[in-house]
Amino acid sequence: MIFWEDFFAALSLVFVIEGLFLFISPTRWRDYVKMVCGQSPRSLRLFGAVSMVVGIVALSVVRHWY
Secondary structure: OHHHHHHHHHHHHHHHHHHHHHHHOHHHHHHHHHHHHOOOHHHHHHHHHHHHHHHHHHHHHHHHHO
């Protein structure tokens, strides 16, 4: 049961952070999305892979130390 609580807490934080960027600066966010749409699929996959690795490492550090 704890897994699902953690999962939904993390998902909720994603929505809060995404919403915060849209609320604070919608024009810059739109420009960023346009820039991302122009990237090659390979670049997007590489960015996604790096993001996942950074997230996994950060999560394991947080889980280990706290």
